Amino acid sequence: MTDKEKIELLREKINQADAIVVGTASGMSAAGGLRFYYQDDDDFKKIAGGLREKYGVDNLFNAYYDPRLTNGEHWALLLRQIKCLYEIETPEVYHELAEIIKGKNYYIVTTNQDAMLYRVFPADKITRLQGDVRYFQCKNRCHDKIYYNKEMVYDLNGKIEGDSLPEKYIPKCPYCGGEMIDWVRSPRFLQGKEYEREYARYMNFLRANMNKKVLFLELGVGMMTPMFIKEPFMNMVYQFPDAFYVTVNPKHAIIPKEIATKSLDIHDDIAFVLKEVLGKSTVHLKRDDKENIFDSERIY
Ligand SMILES: [Zn+2]
Numbered sequence: 001m002t003d004k005e006k007i008e009l010l011r012e013k014i015n016q017a018d019a020i021v022v023g024t025a026s027g028m029s030a031a032g033g034l035r036f037y038y039q040d041d042d043d044f045k046k047i048a049g050g051l052r053e054k055y056g057v058d059n060l061f062n063a064y065y066d067p068r069l070t071n072g073e074h075w076a077l078l079l080r081q082i083k084c085l086y087e088i089e090t091p092e093v094y095h096e097l098a099e100i101i102k103g104k105n106y107y108i109v110t111t112n113q114d115a116m117l118y119r120v121f122p123a124d125k126i127t128r129l130q131g132d133v134r135y136f137q138c139k140n141r142c143h144d145k146i147y148y149n150k151e152m153v154y155d156l157n158g159k160i161e162g163d164s165l166p167e168k169y170i171p172k173c174p175y176c177g178g179e180m181i182d183w184v185r186s187p188r189f190l191q192g193k194e195y196e197r198e199y200a201r202y203m204n205f206l207r208a209n210m211n212k213k214v215l216f217l218e219l220g221v222g223m224m225t226p227m228f229i230k231e232p233f234m235n236m237v238y239q240f241p242d243a244f245y246v247t248v249n250p251k252h253a254i255i256p257k258e259i260a261t262k263s264l265d266i267h268d269d270i271a272f273v274l275k276e277v278l279g280k281s282t283v284h285l286k287r288d289d290k291e292n293i294f295d296s297e298r299i300y
Contacts, residue, residue, distance in 0.1 A: 019209035023229035027220020031270035032091020072164035096274040130185035138173035144192035
């Protein structure tokens with residue numbers, strides 16, 4: 001099948017679907033230009049400040065998990081990252097996804113913690129499987145509550161000295177006095193009532209639509225944590241009678257043979273694919289050269 005035929009088939013599947021389940025991961029935001037997690041770009045330089053030179057780190061992912069950072073430095077990175085995400089312009093790919101599925105019966109599940117989906121979709125259509133950096137939780141999980149952090153993040157950014165948040169400003173839990181952390185998947189992730197509520201909503205959508213013509217559209221899911229979106233999508237496509245699976249990924253568009261007749265793999269940049277589905281021009285977009293293509297393998 002040619003690339004053009006693949007886009008045509010995707011458009012047809014979207015039009016014919018009674019329900020669309022979209023799964024987005026880091027490749028989606030990366031296609032929209034959010035790449036500081038793994039690239040030494042201007043956003044990363046702004047977030048890392050002097051820590052970039054001090055530790056010789058060249059992306060946020062490496063900086064974040066570098067054990068040499070002090071707790072205060074770790075906080076500075078975290079606070080600058082969250083502020084950056086509050087301020088960043090909504091990536092075009094999100095507007096385009098919204099345009100594509102507008103008016104359809106859809107649901108979106110994501111492993112992204114950057115909250116970009118909330119810029120263009122109603123909250124009750126989204127399930128976050130790995131949390132959301134706009135919220136803090138108690139590190140000890142002593143109580144089941146997440147805290148919207150925008151005000152705190154802006155305030156604390158102003159308190160960073162050099163590249164470190166002084167100990168006295170590190171946010172503390174109002175109940176146990178332990179440190180707060182960002183509400184994202186880690187061994188301390190609070191999988192509490194908000195998580196359960198969103199997960200149940202996703203399951204309800206699946207149950208209500210499982211016997212219909214349902215399209216699973218996977219955008220930018222890598223191989224680091226396939227158990228959250230990719231594998232369940234494949235399993236459901238296998239089991240549901242009239243399901244179809246489309247995976248868009250420049251590197252990891254893999255189709256198991258068991259669902260080969262119910263699947264479509266598009267090995268291309270999501271930014272191009274979404275525009276092509278909408279019949280929009282892609283001349284101003286720059287395609288990553290094949291050697292340099294975003295490597296989503298190490299990103300969830
Ligand atoms: Zn606590």
